[in-house]
Amino acid sequence: MDQLLDRGNESSSAPEPFPEIRTISAGRPLVWLAEGLRDIGRTPLASLGMGLLIALVGAILLGAGWKANYVAPAMLGGFLLVAPFLALPLYALSAQHERGERSEVSRAWGSVRGNAGSIALFGLVLMLAYIVWERLAAITFALFYRGEPLNVANLLPELFLSGRYNQLLLAYFAIGALLAGAVFALSVVTAPLLLDRPRSDTVTAMLTSVQACLRNAGPLLLWALLLAGLTLLGFLTLTLGFVLIFPLLAHASWHAYRDLVAR
Template sequence: MSQTNDAGIGTTPAFPAVRAVGAGAPLKWLARGADDLKSCPIPSLFYGFCFAGMGLLITFVFEHAYEYTAALTSGFLLLGPFLAMGLYGISRRRERGEGCALAPTLTVWRRNAGNIGIFAVVLGVIFLVWARASLVVFALFYTNEMPNLSGFLTQILALENLEFLAVYFTVGLIFAAIVFALGVVSIPLMLDRDQDAITAMLASVGALARNPGAMIVWAFAIAALTVVGFLTFHVGLVVLMPILGHATWHAYRDLIEPARAAAG
């Protein structure tokens, strides 16, 4: 089925061609992401405060039922690519010389709403399954009395209840790997080219398969910066999430050939 590009010409998006990049490429993506933040601080930090606010709200509401907080916080991370869509829009506008503006990015999903919606449903289903799996792991393997947030973190740092920690993080890693594989470039690709959701997810898996070294570094960087954000009581998320969001756009640009080159 044909689609219409920005010039109003009917086109059928070709399957995206994946590039090979070096293992150090994620460091360049982060540097470019920081540059986008510096160039567009107000709209970027707006999304950063949204991330931090959501994290604080989850922690506040579920402070004394941390089995739910763990599931929701992890789900928050699983849904990160969707939540960062506005940051991709900011980077795209800056790249196209359209200047920094918040308002257009709030509805950037309208460019390809149907396929972005399909991807959101996929992430939502994975999140719900993970949330249920998290509760099951707590029920089966958590042997101590359920603590509050500070007590839970203390037990982790003291390496108490090692069987629970091993199972919980193993299961979480499986879900995180699935989401990471499907979402490396999916939403930027759908926003930039009006690509369908299935092709975008396949391209993401292809980018992971062709660049395992870079993807391992990228996944570690995302996890490390996110942990730093949470360990600063979510304050660090105000800056770190925009950097990661912008960097994801530059990862897409490095990993996927431009549309004309891919079609040619």
């Protein structure tokens, strides 16, 4: 009897098996955006409220960033790196919609506790990636930029229209694209998976994310471009656009996870 109980305890605490990855069609990222928009319609106050919070924080950080040459452009890359972690409560709301449950913001925040250790470790990975990106951005600007301090009035004309900083832009975007691509591959389904499967660990979730990218390179390249393009639009509106864009991308990312990873 004791042996049977021990086996039962071992099976209940066994780690989650490696998830099965689905192959999806090329246009699925557009469907994810449509489903994300529907989720916003189901919980507009919670979704847009989270978007407003992100927009306000982004405006504060971006406003402070104009005082340093490299910080303001680095905000775009930094946002892309940490966004999967910030969107956790919105993933939980989408999960509630999917299960046909009543949407409750308090329960959405509370669901993070189910796998808090792995989620916190993933957040640490994203934070380290952001620190690396910020340092690389600083070094790149130090090597190539010799103009006056940038501010909101002269940032875009000085960098993009003057023609004096083509080498800076090439190096900046090449480094940013490589780092962002690596983080995207490691995180495209990681945060939703950790939220949805409390027994999953961070390493397994990130490996699942990489496998999803390898199996669906075309659709996920489109998804990465949509994420980057809409995030850029949010910054071009001085973060005001994030009121809608952030919850849209967060809810859509949940549906991306559900499409890519089988139950």
